[in-house]
Amino acid sequence: MDNALFDLLDYAVYGTAILVMLIGIYGALAKKSLLKIVIGLSVSDSGLNMLIVAIGYLKGGTAPIFSPGYLDGTNKLMVDPVPQALVLTAIVIGFGVTAVALALVIRLYRHHGTLNIDEIKNLKW
Amino acid sequence: MKKILIILLLAGLGFYIATTYTGIGFGEPHFKHGVKDTYLKQTVQSLHVANTVTAIVVNFRGFDTLGEVTVLFLAVTALGSILYKKRHEVGVRSVLFSSSSIVTAGSKLLFPAIILLGAYVFIHGHLTPGGGFQGGVIIATGFLLMLLAYRNYSVSHIILSIVESIAGITFAGIGLLGLIYGETFLQNFLPVGVLNNVFSGGIIPIIYIAVGFKVAAELTGVIYTILHEKGESNG
Numbered sequence: 490m491d492n493a494l495f496d497l498l499d500y501a502v503y504g505t506a507i508l509v510m511l512i513g514i515y516g517a518l519a520k521k522s523l524l525k526i527v528i529g530l531s532v533s534d535s536g537l538n539m540l541i542v543a544i545g546y547l548k549g550g551t552a553p554i555f556s557p558g559y560l561d562g563t564n565k566l567m568v569d570p571v572p573q574a575l576v577l578t579a580i581v582i583g584f585g586v587t588a589v590a591l592a593l594v595i596r597l598y599r600h601h602g603t604l605n606i607d608e609i610k611n612l613k614w
Numbered sequence: 615m616k617k618i619l620i621i622l623l624l625a626g627l628g629f630y631i632a633t634t635y636t637g638i639g640f641g642e643p644h645f646k647h648g649v650k651d652t653y654l655k656q657t658v659q660s661l662h663v664a665n666t667v668t669a670i671v672v673n674f675r676g677f678d679t680l681g682e683v684t685v686l687f688l689a690v691t692a693l694g695s696i697l698y699k700k701r702h703e704v705g706v707r708s709v710l711f712s713s714s715s716i717v718t719a720g721s722k723l724l725f726p727a728i729i730l731l732g733a734y735v736f737i738h739g740h741l742t743p744g745g746g747f748q749g750g751v752i753i754a755t756g757f758l759l760m761l762l763a764y765r766n767y768s769v770s771h772i773i774l775s776i777v778e779s780i781a782g783i784t785f786a787g788i789g790l791l792g793l794i795y796g797e798t799f800l801q802n803f804l805p806v807g808v809l810n811n812v813f814s815g816g817i818i819p820i821i822y823i824a825v826g827f828k829v830a831a832e833l834t835g836v837i838y839t840i841l842h843e844k845g846e847s848n849g
Contacts, residue, residue, distance in 0.1 A: 499640035507631050511624045518620045540635075548641035553666035554743065555658050557810055567666075569650045574670040578682050581747055585689030588836050592696040595843050 502543050510536030523594045523604045527587060534583040538576045545569030662806040663740045663815040671745065672818045676800035679821075680785060683828060687782065690832045697839055713763050721763035728756035736826030740815045746822040750829025757834040761841055769838050774831045781828035788817050788824075 513533025517526050546568050551559060553570035594604070601609050638644060657669040671679050735742075736749030760767050792801035800817075807814030 500636060502640060503635045504632070507628055507635070510631075511628050514627075515620060515624055519617050543640065544638065544644070546641050547643060552743065553654065554741075555664045555666070555809065556741075567654060569645065569648070570653060570666040570670055571648070571650060573667045574675065577667065577671055577745075577747060578678065581682050581686055585685055588689050589692050589696070591840065592693040595840070596696055 502546075503540065506536050506539035506543055508536070509533075509539060512536070521605050521607055523597065523606060526606075527590045527594060530590065531583065531587050534579070534586075538579055538583075541572045541576050541579070545572035658809065660806070661802065661815060661818070662809045663818055664810050665740050665742065665745075667743075668740045668745050668818060668822065669815075672740075672821050673800075673802065676789070676821070679825070680789065680800070683782065683785065683825060686829065686832055687778070690835055693836055694839055697843055712765065718763050721759045725756050725760055728759065729753055732756065732826070732830065736822055737819065738812065739822040739826075740818045741810060741812070746825030747829050749826040751833060753826070753830035754833030754837060757830075758837050761837060769834055771835065771838075774835050774838075778828050778831040778835075781824040781831070784824040785821055785828070788821055792817070 510533050513529045513531070513536055516529025516532060518529075520526055520529060547566060550566040550568040553567045553573070597609065598604055603609065653670055653674060654666055656674075657663050657666045661669050661673060663669045663673075732749045732752035734749075735744035735752055736746045739745030739749065757769060761769075789800040792803050793799050795801075795803035800821075802816035802818075804816040806816045812819070
């Protein structure tokens with residue numbers, strides 16, 4: 490019973506990350522406002538980062554930091570540091586993408602006076 | 615109709631990813647022969663750095679981080695060139711609202727503490743969770759607070775670009791020094807010190823301090839540029 494519950498909770502981590510990612514993609518595809526599209530891209534980025542960090546998790550592992558407490562303790566298991574380092578890169582790139590997208594949105598608003606993509610020609614799909 | 619199509623597409627995508635990940639399993643050692651153990655061993659034994667993520671980002675993948683910093687710089691440059699304005703049009707804030715005296719006094723009180731926290735985070739990046747990028751973001755939030763609280767608080771673009779340039783030159787220069795005194799670009803050429811000391815890890819703290827200054831300057835520039843964007847209809 491306990492084990493089954495914990496198994497379910499384990500997959501809930503992946504499930505949450507995938508759900509956040511899908512919500513972000515839905516927002517980017519279905520919403521009409523350009524700002525909401527940018528927010529959707531940013532949210533899907535967060536979900537993807539959560540997913541990558543979750544792969545590196547190891548049951549019973551601690552954070553990959555050799556602090557004095559770790560060196561004295563008995564638990565020598567550590568989670569995988571490589572996905573965390575890659576996600577650090579991905580977050581910075583995601584920030585760059587969001588910043589440039591927001592600049593383009595500001596520029597479009599300055600030119601068209603609206604944020605609705607239906608009212609801006611040549612932006613329909 | 616369009617929304618149903620999108621939901622169907624996303625359901626298919628979600629099902630595909632979910633089945634893949636249930637096959638992988640959560641919290642199990644997937645990468646038995648991966649680079650993880652080598653990195654963990656090398657970090658303590660040869661680099662004397664406590665934080666393995668920092669060691670990977672700055673030392674093992676240091677060249678990658680230099681590229682990442684370049685991408686950030688390019689994003690800020692692109693932002694500035696997309697939102698290009700003539701010199702005499704700059705100076706009027708589009709986000710105009712008056713804050714109460716509680717907000718202004720409180721933010722004046724909090725600003726040095728935020729800067730101190732950011733500096734702490736990037737100076738201790740090799741010992742505790744955190745590092746140059748995180749500390750830089752914290753410092754930029756301090757400037758955001760000041761820009762929101764004070765109407766005519768201004769940041770000099772010249773000082774921002776000088777800080778940014780010096781930090782970038784420091785990063786690349788340390789890499790070149792590694793090429794001169796060691797064998798490869800960004801190789802550690804300083805004594806590594808004792809594990810869990812502030813002065814340990816060779817070039818890692820220096821690079822992360824430079825990254826912290828660079829990220830703080832770039833993000834402050836982004837916030838300042840977007841806040842001073844003057845729209846046609848509401849400006």
